[in-house]
Amino acid sequence: MPSTPDTATPPSRPLRKLGFLTIGLFDEADPRPGHEATLELIELGERLGLDSAWLRHRHLQHGISSPVAVLAAATQRTRRIALGTAVTPLGWENPLRLAEDLATVDVLSGGRLNPGVSVGPPVHWEDVKDSLYPDTADAEDFGYGRVSRLLDLVAGGPASRFSGTQGIEVFSDRVQPRSPGLRDRLWYGGGSLRSARWAGEQGMNLLTSSVVKAEDPDDDAPDFDAVQLSHIRAFRAAHPLGEAARVSHGLVVVPTDGASPAQRARYEEYARQRLPRTRSPQGPARLLFAPDLVGPSEELAERLTSLASFREVDEVAFALPFTFAKEDHEQILTDFATRLGPLLGWRPAG
Template sequence: MTPLGWENPLRLAEDLATVDVLSGGRVNPGISVGPPMHYDRVRPALYPDTGDAEDFSYERVRRLLGHLRGEPVTEGGPRTEGFEVFSDRVQPHSPGLGDRVWYGGGSLRSAAWAGEQGLNLLTSSVVKAEESEDFEQVQVAQVRAFRAAHPAGEAARVSQGLVVVPTDSASPAQRRRYEGYAAARLPRTTSPQGPARMLFAPDLVGPSEQVAERLQAHAAFREIDEVAFALPFTFEPDDYEQILTDVARLLGPALGWTPDA
């Protein structure tokens, strides 16, 4: 997920398109909006001359989408000067990349807006408590608002991101570490947090069969057909290898996934 507040949309579009061309159309960019974290501290280095004028609203996303979708960025069309040919749009242009952009939204407004723009929606383990304090029901409402506003309707792509840690092949020490990590974060899931009333989903830790059952009982999980399992930042390389191996060998198949799907 790339916070656009740190980026120039035109330059980012060039970088994404270049990587997409080189990778054969495999890039699925994730983006979000809002001022950079600790903006007052980083503004002198990030935007020394334009800090007060930078627009961190949805307009920054529109600019990026326009560049990725091949909209002109200069007036007057392409032109030739001597032996040089200058395009009026971002180059390279990678057809289809603009339709593979994912927007990280956490409110009804942002979910509906993402749908109107034809974006894909990445809904995560953090949502804004608006009409309910039940995490699953809040997430369901956002998914439905997104698809109601999207040109593709029910076929619009939604990915659910949750922290999921299968423990099937974990050592006793690893299990204790994973369970302690989840327990330390559990209190924040019991009620909305902070002025923005953010709701957090509990981390799912346990054997793959048990995790699969909890996911299949999750109201929002039943609304979507794509998942993005998030990994904690503080684990060791061996932990990640064990978790990813169990996801591929056990949890994925328990949820209906196969390697060639």
């Protein structure tokens, strides 16, 4: 492994937790190797001392459709690393059933699960609604109420009007199994001021990413960093814990220290092709994308610590480019742990 660097000045708020996010791509004709590669990547992250591994949902695509199931497997192959979803779109979920699954995996993990959720109708709603909600599509509420139900159920709120014994079976009126610390480890994936404030009011944790909403229609050239900073500050202003409320920063960051010349060229081309979308808000929702950061760790550390939003946090979950190969991800994680992380003031767990 490369030696630990000591030449860069760490940020004013040293990085306390360093994690990664992956989509878990697989071959439709042979899906097992892709899922296995994701589990092996999580194992590598733990060996390197990284603090967290996060999986993203991809329904009806060739990416992991059931992160909770994959993380259940990961609980049996790891012992320390935190395991998260970033994020579970609740429009696809029944909050009661999801609460049972989350509590079960949290118990299996020994209290390491960090579920991240979001709201809104499912992608391609008109095409999937007859399969997803054949009898109730017009009545479904995809707003914050769905998150509130999940929070209440995970916290031990009533799930049934009946409890007691029926014949030889015993029934609970609360979700089983109970995992009391899980409520404090629920995250909201927010990209707007409204969602950031709401998550703070609920006492959740906040996941930020490389996508935010540029909500001022008169601003033709919004600054991504300024928008993201406003979300973080609005969240903490609304949160009972104030400045101590947890926020995880999540940009696409690709260190090239341990990369081969061919890998470096491919990484730089990937970022170049995606750069045009960062120059102005995209689509009716005015989504604003952050540029992907590619380069040597010393350069990346300088660019990250120049961001006001990054200086507000001490946790990150850097997103791995989804189309990269397994060996690329392994090199990137190794550089996170041995080069970039230490430059940001982070130290490996254990």
